Amino acid sequence: MMTDGTETAHYGAPTLQTNGIHENGTNGTPAIYDVIIIGGGISGLVAAQSLTKLGWKVLILEARDRLGGRVWTYELDGDGHKADLGASYIHGMDGNPIAEVAEKLGMELRFYGPEPGILRDHTGAVPPDDLKIFENTSECMFSHLKALSQTSPHTAPTADIPLIAPFLSATSPLFDGLTSATSKQQATALARSYAGWCGADLGRVSFKWWGFEQDTQGRDGLVASGYWRVVEWLEGEVVAAGTDIRLGEEVVGVDCAKEQSDRVTVTTTLVHGPAGASCSIKTYTGRYALITLPLGVLQNRPPKFTPPLPQRRIEATHRLGNGLLNKVIIYYDAAWWTDIDSIYFLPDPDHPGNLLGRPTAPAALHIHNLWTLQKTPAICFFVTGYAAEKLEKLSDPAIEQWATAIIQQYLSPTQIAPRPKQVLTTRWLSDPYTLGAYSYIPITAPGEPEATPLDMLEMSHCLWGMLFFAGEHTEPDQYASVHAAWTSGVREARKLKVVLQAADDKRRSLV
Incomplete structure (x- = not known):
């Protein structure tokens, strides 16, 4: 994202944590998170809100110096004048979870x-x-x-x-x-x-x-008071519940090979870390991972997955359109x-x-x-x-x-x-952490594999029982909207609750 050179003002972003509350386990051993969430946009925040409130140990890794992803309210001056550089509408107020939050927070909407x-x-x-x-x-x-x-x-x-x-x-x-x-x-x-x-x-x-x-x-409602209130509220919820948040760390590797003892290892690099310094690379271990990276990132510069993503997942990813x-x-x-x-x-x-x-x-x-x-x-x-x-x-x-x-x-x-x-x-296509705006279903030339809503369903499916996926591009009924990101976060949190609870019940039965 580029501007005229002024310093970016953002809302709801905590200070970069270098020694989070779950940095180490007992006796200095690395902590094992229940869920590592890759991406601090709406879907990741919503999933973290649900999981941490139930007592699970959750880590959010975000490459930017702020939370919210494609929801970004920019402060133009010190007089309270703001503009949403990303999402600015609540589309379809009836039964929309964003509309319910907006009412709870007293956000000003314009119709x-x-x-x-x-x-x-x-x-x-x-x-x-x-x-x-x-x-x-x-x-x-x-x-x-x-x-x-x-x-x-x-x-x-x-x-x-x-x-x-x-x-x-x-x-x-x-x-x-x-x-x-x-x-x-x-x-x-x-x-x-x-x-x-x-x-x-x-x-x-x-x-x-x-x-x-x-x-x-x-009807559609313009968020006149700025979408930052949603991000700020979600941040407050997850921080109060104990979520560990790391900003400025780009995920470059996701390893869930069986030799890892059924654990997911996530590797990051510090976005602004010293060149060549050993501390610029970090690893985290979790029982499960939730990937909420945008479609454009998954298409063009995804982290290295070990084992590699299945061919059907790769094909579905590239059949979908990435709009701007x-x-x-x-x-x-x-x-x-x-x-x-x-x-x-x-x-x-x-x-x-x-x-x-x-x-x-x-x-x-x-x-x-x-x-x-x-x-x-x-x-x-x-x-x-x-x-x-x-x-x-x-x-x-x-x-x-x-x-x-x-x-x-x-x-x-x-x-x-x-x-x-x-x-x-804004330059969302050039932004390395979005590489586009939102998904759509493109035309398909005769004889070529057809892009369909099934590709979005494919992108929502869990892989190897350990990697979960969320984001607006995984919701075939609501894609290209903030509420799609929200719905996908709720959806994956529910799946993770089931597998976490089942694993814990099994462990207790063996004691």
């Missing part, structure tokens, strides 16, 4: 709907069909396409059909009531911007599996712009790549007005798919120049916009 002016063209003007275009797009994406894929009485879609194809077909309800060519072009650009729901261009996303999941229902969503936060001394909560900028027909999208397939750009939504004088760009990948290749000065020019063009075409106080850019 908003489309307003006149939600679309802006390249001149800063509001298109005459703006609300109609937005309503058509949302209805098509979240109702029509899901029903067409899952409940059509005709032939089921094949795995090589991308989601964008029926979205933009001549008979798509996307274009209902739109008579002008300009309105249809604007609807097409807005449809492509819905890549943010998958983290990938909709030309890569499988239409066959769109709507297959059985996710939470109800980045944010650009433009922070000002004071708010000076429109009071609309959410706006979509439409691409310039004469310069179709002006919003970083593909010139041959230009997409709209979604922004949040953080002033109306959470009283932070900032504008947040949601940059997804191809544009998000392109963004990561730009320097910070180039991004600032581009973003301020876009704001000038769309929000202040008749007067000079003020200079921003600060510009922050």
Whole structure:
């Protein structure tokens, strides 16, 4: 994750522990943890919360200098202005465990709907069909396409059909009531911007599996007070229960070979340790391990597993899609712009790549007005798919120049916009501890092994009776969400309780 060079402020992260409460057993022998959790994101924290409260000895290993993973609230100044650089929504409030925690903690949520002016063209003007275009797009994406894929009485879609194809077909309800060519072009650009729901261009996303999941229902809530409260609360829970937390240690090896006497040995390196120093490598021993590493890490730079992961696990890991969503936060001394909560900028027909999208397939750009939504004088760009990948290749000065020019063009075409106080850019694909944002099910070429929700189930299965796995990419009904990470942590904690209790009962029976 890169910013403009300012020091990162984070919430809920304990001080790096070098001599944890379970560092040594009796007589100086190494401690044996009941469970070693690899990764201090939401799924790892939730699992630790459950297990430590029942008295199990748990260790969390996290490579970052903070907890939370892809949940990261950044403090912009000393006046309480914050912005979520990762997750910012609770999707589907009904029956959502994150919603229940938010209510318990008194977190402020915002619920908003489309307003006149939600679309802006390249001149800063509001298109005459703006609300109609937005309503058509949302209805098509979240109702029509899901029903067409899952409940059509005709032939089921094949795995090589991308989601964008029926979205933009001549008979798509996307274009209902739109008579002008300009309105249809604007609807097409807005449809492509819905890549943010998958983290990938909709030309890569499988239409066959769109709507297959059985996710939470109800409206979406923006976490206006910042997601940090969830991380802070979970940290307090696990620390109070006795969890050992080690920050700044990257896991490079996981060994559960039988010669280890049915123990898991986890090897780490200190992220900021002295080069070549012997103390930069540590080992920990546990009865079981829970791996909560993101999909991108498992695909591109996983720890060394001994024995190696089974081929079916490797194939499932690489069949899944790893999406990307980045944010650009433009922070000002004071708010000076429109009071609309959410706006979509439409691409310039004469310069179709002006919003970083593909010139041959230009997409709209979604922004949040953080002033109306959470009283932070900032504008947040949601940059997804191809544009998000392109963004990561730009320097910070180039991004600032581009973003301020876009704001000038769309929000202040008749007067000079003020200079921003600060510009922050996320680069989740370049971040070695995420290497992406969240999972999706991609299209599959004819004749190739098909990516399916079974791949997510495969990634959730225990290996060798000792390695357990959690994370949003292991939840086929809720993937690509914070509540999926939460649910997976609860799921694996339940499994671990069963095996821990059974092992302890067996040991007691032999005494």
